[in-house]
Amino acid sequence: MLASRLPGILPPLDDAEALESAAVRSVAGLAIDFHHWKTRPFRAPHHTASAVALVGGGSQPRPGEISLAHHGVLFLDELAEYDRHVLEVLREPLETGRVIISRAARQAEFPAAFQLVAAMNPCPCGYAGDVSGRCVCTPDAVRRYRARISAPLLDRIDLQLDVLRVPLAELGADRGVGEPSAAVRARVITARERQQQRAGKPNAALNSREMQRDCALAANDRTLLERSLDRLGLSARAYHRILRVARTIADLAGAERIGTTQLTEAIQYRRLLLPSH
Numbered sequence: 293m294l295a296s297r298l299p300g301i302l303p304p305l306d307d308a309e310a311l312e313s314a315a316v317r318s319v320a321g322l323a324i325d326f327h328h329w330k331t332r333p334f335r336a337p338h339h340t341a342s343a344v345a346l347v348g349g350g351s352q353p354r355p356g357e358i359s360l361a362h363h364g365v366l367f368l369d370e371l372a373e374y375d376r377h378v379l380e381v382l383r384e385p386l387e388t389g390r391v392i393i394s395r396a397a398r399q400a401e402f403p404a405a406f407q408l409v410a411a412m413n414p415c416p417c418g419y420a421g422d423v424s425g426r427c428v429c430t431p432d433a434v435r436r437y438r439a440r441i442s443a444p445l446l447d448r449i450d451l452q453l454d455v456l457r458v459p460l461a462e463l464g465a466d467r468g469v470g471e472p473s474a475a476v477r478a479r480v481i482t483a484r485e486r487q488q489q490r491a492g493k494p495n496a497a498l499n500s501r502e503m504q505r506d507c508a509l510a511a512n513d514r515t516l517l518e519r520s521l522d523r524l525g526l527s528a529r530a531y532h533r534i535l536r537v538a539r540t541i542a543d544l545a546g547a548e549r550i551g552t553t554q555l556t557e558a559i560q561y562r563r564l565l566l567p568s569h
């Protein structure tokens with residue numbers, strides 16, 4: 293439910309993005325959706341979808357779901373149920389924002405700069421970590437289930453959260469509803485404008501030189517980050533990704549520099565309650 297709400301807080305596509313999005317749909321043989329012009333795409337392919345349907349391909353190469361999600365959201369529910377090979381293919385576009393499809397006769401390149409959102413159960417039965425103690429899985433079964441998501445793929449997922457079951461009594465209408473999407477969206481748009489003004493691009497696209505300029509840490513925070521990477525066994529890639537997330541948290545808060553609060557929050561998104569590796 294949270295994933296399907298995400299497009300509602302994202303800024304609209306600009307003209308160039310909307311044209312690219314329409315071009316991908318057209319190449320895929322889909323009608324251009326003028327009713328949702330400038331709305332960011334949200335694609336949620338089922339885990340039984342074929343590799344070609346997901347990443348693209350065919351004798352006349354066509355874009356797959358990851359390209360239809362270009363400039364938008366790709367939601368993979370029940371992540372552990374997807375073909376492991378398909379999940380590994382996602383690593384490249386997650387870094388480069390494009391996918392290259394090679395066939396004997398020809399090669400095609402499609403854009404695939406999508407925001408990946410994925411969900412999975414904590415274990416095969418779904419109750420690991422639940423206060424009810426209902427989980428019937430052996431530690432080994434839990435490990436095997438979680439190992440279906442490789443460490444290199446997990447490394448490319450910036451925000452990792454355990455979502456605990458909400459007691460039914462707390463779902464009642466009398467608990468009030470959260471902030472409306474429109475209010476969150478306004479905050480997102482402001483944060484993105486801040487990034488455009490500072491670097492001319494979103495934080496996700498900052499290169500290492502730009503990060504040295506815009507993501508500078510105080511000496512004690514740098515030590516904190518280095519120790520956390522050591523303790524959590526994270527890569528140099530995770531180091532840069534944590535800094536970009538911290539920069540974004542600071543932008544959402546309207547902070548000039550990344551402080552300890554923002555850095556700690558960014559690190560915390562790398563620490564699942566039940567680590568898989």
Ligand SMILES: [Zn+2]
Nearest residue numbers: 415417427429
């Ligand atoms: Zn279980």
